């Protein structure tokens with residue numbers, strides 16, 4: 394039998410009691426709708442007894458949904474004003490919550506074993522953290538899934554297909570050995586304060602890594618190719634040693650533009666360059 398869930402005060406009351414006025418500099422847009430938060434926590438599948446890394450728990454809205462789902466949560470929060478509210482949450486779910494005060498870009502969460510990442514990310518660091526999780530040398534990675542809130546426009550770039558305006562470096566890096574999908578659109582009015590743009594949650598699971606492709610080379614090729622996306626490959630890839638020869642070897646027309654190349658073609662170029 395599972396223990397009954399603790400009764401928690403409404404999030405708005407927690408915010409008011411701890412004086413947590415939203416800081417723009419820290420990208421703070423809070424979610425208060427507990428049904429929505431439970432839906433987000435359900436996206437990775439059952440989290441019972443699973444390890445979860447949450448970045449930016451803030452006052453703990455998503456954190457409480459993860460704890461209710463039975464997860465063991467390690468949460469990294471930069472704003473120390475949020476720590477007392479998170480400590481209260483830890484008391485309500487004994488042994489399930491570990492809070493680290495610090496910058497998620499610098500702190501090692503120290504989680505042993507596989508874990509899920511679930512986060513309503515601060516937009517200013519979201520993409521950098523995402524690329525960091527995708528870029529690890531070891532594959533499959535230590536994470537089992539990523540469930541991340543982005544601006545909708547960024548979410549669309551992550552899942553974009555070739556020959557679309559949204560297709561670019563982010564799509565290639567996210568899709569060459571992982572499977573991202575758009576899991577949930579979140580209206581701006583769900584946040585307090587509401588951001589200027591709509592949001593969406595992307596869910597990513599690791600896939601098979603193609604043989605012989607180095608992430609570093611792929612990053613170099615996509616950076617060059619999409620850095621001048623309107624130019625033909627023979628121009629945009631000129632500065633990448635071995636890239637033009639790779640096009641010839643592979644029979645890829647150097648007059649094509651980056652956005653017409655499939656992920657498989659980018660991988661093939663990176664494989665030939667080595």
Ligand SMILES: C[S@@+](CC[C@H](N)C(=O)[O-])C[C@H]1O[C@@H](n2cnc3c(N)ncnc32)[C@H](O)[C@@H]1O
Nearest residue numbers: 419422423424449450451471472496497513515
């Ligand atoms: C968009 S708010 C989300 C808050 C909460 N998870 C929610 O859903 O209501 C982003 C949170 O990330 C925190 N934050 C911003 N930059 C951070 C960083 N570099 N490392 C850790 N936390 C950060 C902010 O203080 C804020 O609490």
